[in-house]
Amino acid sequence: MIKTDALIIGAGPTGLFTAHQLKLIGLDCEVVDNLDKIGGQCIELYPDKPIYDIPAVPECTGEELTNNLINQLKPFDIKFHLGERVDEVKKDNDNWIVKTNNGKSFSTPNVIIAGGVGSFEPRKFSPKECEKFENKSIFYSVQDKKVFEGKTVTIFGGGDSALDWAVELSKIAKVNLVHRRDEFRGAQATLNKVKELTSAGKINLLTKYQLVSVSGSSKIESIDIKSDDGETKNLKTDYVLGFFGLIMQLGPIANWGLNIDKKTIDVDTEKFETNQKGIYAVGDICKYPGKLKLILSGFHEGALAARACFKLARPNEKYRFEFTTSSKTIKDRLGIKSD
């Protein structure tokens, strides 16, 4: 069990700046994110898109913003738990016990949800029966490619992941590559390779088809794919891989007893606290009258939530407001030598 003053869920810009604010006022914190990297939507959805409304930063990309926020955290020692999703939040006297899908658990008086629109999850196939084959015959990522050796693998998708795995697995397995249209959005070099392997008979390329159904008992035996003009094809296959990118899902947050409406959590505007004492929501996921889904609003919300955390983490101390320009204590925390 990891004990901490505050646990932040979400390592996007709001989560990162909230961590900064907590450390600045002398609290420790840990950060959990379902993605395997820091940055949230800024890194996952628009790393190269310029942002023009960060105060005092006329223009920066999602990636630059993330890197600057990480730099700002350099003076502090903050533990990030990446690739982990928070599944459970339960009350234990004055603390919250927080558990992740990887079995990590935290005990903390303060949980700050900075979860954007939820956690990023792979988009899955739509036919209902796909669910029961998940992680047996149907996968949305590849952990160990050896399982596909000598088998037939049908890959769906038109981006880099689909193309890369089609090329890679064609060396050890029989590969069908299925995509809903003729154009692919992956790198040209990989696409050329796929076309080469298709001409050489190493990849069976099927475009303008989508999955309509799968059949089999405990394992998949075959699948049906359907073209835009209604033609159905049956493919014998041992495994199915889907690479349709990531979508955001509110996920387990919905089960923590919070007031949630349209994927956002109601908070007050003093502490950004939810209806549960010691659970706060900041950034895109919170809602209050006048809420703007701007990164700068997330920064403000995080700063105030951090002050609220102080009260619960240090019940016997009084929080004192200080400026970074003048406070010796804060300069010490930042590791700045004052003259």
Add this chain to the structure above:
Amino acid sequence: MPKITYITHDKQSHTVEVQNGLTVMEGAVQNDIPGIDADCGGGMACATCHVYVKEDWFNKLPKKEDGEEDMLDMAFEPKTNSRLSCQLTVSDELDGLIVDIPSKQT
């Protein structure tokens, strides 16, 4: 003001007036029409404002940019008449547009 009709998955038809310059996505969100999530807020960075456009209208709409078709690869059950409603800007030419909202966005 142009009228846009949104047909939700349960076949409910919602006709609303949407100001010129707003997107078809914004028209749905502002009028509380269910079924359009618009998680990324109109940045063409997700595919949760996906709609189907009736054929006669589909050809009248401005063509898709490259990024839109890429995003539609990630939509729930995309079809040939799929569009992202955040990329459809309302104008007088779109008066009477009818879009179908898929059964879900994610």
